[in-house]
Amino acid sequence: MAVKDAETAAGLGCEAIVVSAHGGRNLDCLPAPAECIQAIADAVSGRLTVLADSGVRRGTDVLKYLALGAEAVLLGRLPLWGLAAGGEAGAEAVLRMVITEMDTAMAFLGAERVTELKASLR
Numbered sequence: 001m002a003v004k005d006a007e008t009a010a011g012l013g014c015e016a017i018v019v020s021a022h023g024g025r026n027l028d029c030l031p032a033p034a035e036c037i038q039a040i041a042d043a044v045s046g047r048l049t050v051l052a053d054s055g056v057r058r059g060t061d062v063l064k065y066l067a068l069g070a071e072a073v074l075l076g077r078l079p080l081w082g083l084a085a086g087g088e089a090g091a092e093a094v095l096r097m098v099i100t101e102m103d104t105a106m107a108f109l110g111a112e113r114v115t116e117l118k119a120s121l122r
């Protein structure tokens with residue numbers, strides 16, 4: 001969650017980091033990843049692959065993290081809730097819902113690629 005820690009990871013030769021609040025479960029007064037991703041990506045992109053997670057519940061949440069500089073976004077509890085509700089089909093339905101929401105939001109934004117979201121944000 002800190003630029004300093006990302007710099008340390010790059011210095012140690014890591015290939016990637018996850019900007020994560022651990023789902024907000026450990027220390028509830030932490031900033032949200034959305035408040036940290038951009039500064040971290042600006043500092044280490046090109047040296048580290050920057051992934052992000054925590055609190056992603058909709059396709060638009062994925063797009064926000066990508067637009068802020070994450071190269072990929074991880075889902076924790078969301079597909080697990082689908083799994084709990086409907087087994088494998090439930091997990092698959094949740095993942096399809098996220099992809100559909102991403103497609104719809106990108107169409108409304110007039111973006112064909114997520115890289116366009118980054119360019120328009122900066």
Ligand SMILES: Cc1cc2nc3c(=O)[nH]c(=O)nc-3n(C[C@H](O)[C@H](O)[C@H](O)COP(=O)(O)O)c2cc1C
Binds near residue numbers: 020025076077
């Ligand atoms: C029940 C539970 C246990 C977790 N345990 C760990 C853990 O031991 N170590 C860790 O790095 N993250 C842990 N996480 C955080 C996840 O790796 C992940 O960052 C988080 O679930 C993403 O947020 P989301 O569930 O809102 O998508 C845990 C999350 C949950 C829900």
